[in-house]
Amino acid sequence: MTDPLLSVRDFSVVYDVDPPVRAVKNVTIDIRRGEIVGLAGESGSGKTTLAYGVQRLLKPPAVITGGSVVFHDADGSDIDLHALDAEQMRRFRWDKVSMVFQGAMNALNPVATIGAQLDDVFRVHRPGMSRTQRRDEVVQLLEIVKVGGERRRSYPHELSGGMRQRVMIAMALALRPQLMVMDEPTTALDVLVQREILKQISQLRHEFGFSVVFITHDLPLLLEISDRIAVMREGEIVELADAERLWTDPQHEYTRDLLRSFPRLTGERGVVVR
């Protein structure tokens, strides 16, 4: 698993407001093929800005002020993301790198069936596919994420929060991308549903071999699902380590603070001073 998929070098983003905010400062990180990297940090730490920035998904006043992002495609070619023009970028997105956005409740179109929304992905990115092929793919995707093909005629409001999140995962999986960026994919769900979705993500990863960048502030959860974890604060990665090392031997003071801020489910009592 040392084969890099995405190389981010000295990447910086500034929000050009008055005074300018340096949201991401000279971040360097490699995402390896097939691994789950957790991106931890509080609101405002720059974790979402980083994840969106490498795919050039940011809007003004955000400005990428430096650094490079190179995607090492499975076919052997290297793609410099900052050198792509608009049309090349459009083709790249979702095909190579897809996203599961925060809050599945709001990410789906309420007036279109989920089947139609999945169909859209193929219509745009695989114009050569016939209607029947697209329908078969949609049904298969819904089966893979265990929503069930027959639900393709359902509207988002007819599904539970967990099912809607599965639909989002199906959509992200549609073009068999090599990297999936997941932004707080389970934060709005309760623990039982969250656990099922996490199991599913991990199964799909084994089956399809994609890498995952998993963004959340829930460090206990991240420790259990990630291969490596990057802890961000004020736009910088302050620590990057294997999940287990981060837990047993955190190096940075801030990582230790973060770990301390979670009451332990089974450990010593008294984190909450009573």
Next chain:
Amino acid sequence: MTTLEFRDVTKIYNLRGSGQLKALDEVSFTLSSHQTIGLVGQSGSGKSTIAKILTQLETPTRGEVLLDGAPIPRRGKGLRRYRQQLRMVFQDPFASLNPYHSIRHHVERPLRLDHVVPRDEVDAEVRRLLERVRLDPDAVMERRPHELSGGQRQRVAIARALASRPALLVADEPVSMLDVSIRLGVLNLLADLQREEGLGVLYITHDLATARHFSDEILVLNQGRVVESGPADDVILHPQDPYTRELRAASPDPEEFFRRRAAQTTGGAR
């Protein structure tokens, strides 16, 4: 000593069209001052229905809610007195404060409506309450909610809840919308206030870890029924009911996770 008793409370909602939903099924528990009860369960388990009945936004289909042995008045002054005794802190501090009004207004209003202190002492009381939740009155009083952080807003909501000097507090997921690093601060504040003011707190959450650390007792709710209850450590560390076990197993627990992984190093799957 104030005691609130839920006695065999059942709540049935009539669904649109036909059919009924039993949101609560013969739920019984007692919440007294000087005590924190954690109410845990997944979405749809009935947690919020309990909060709604406590605040008299809903009435039970069967069963009774008693305050110090007497039924809760349905309207008028009696209901108002009851609500003065029991206050809520809501989940979303962005939605529970009125964006149009100053922080002073939010804390002042219950003081005036419930005539907690004489009119000329209202200002001093607002300051006292804000200091109580560790906010600087001079810095926040004239501000409006959007100028404060989430944690500060939740502190304002707590100050407002305390204004009418209640005996009981219902906190419905009070920290789940806050950043991790400030969650503990707000929870510790609630724990301090609970102890110092002798409050009875009903802490509603789906987070087993904070429920365990913050509560004396825990009630586990599944599909409207209390499936397990008892001292916090017993329920979380030695769960008896299958549903509680399932909740416990689904909750992230890095300690246990790495211990188990170390124990099964034979394969070295990762």
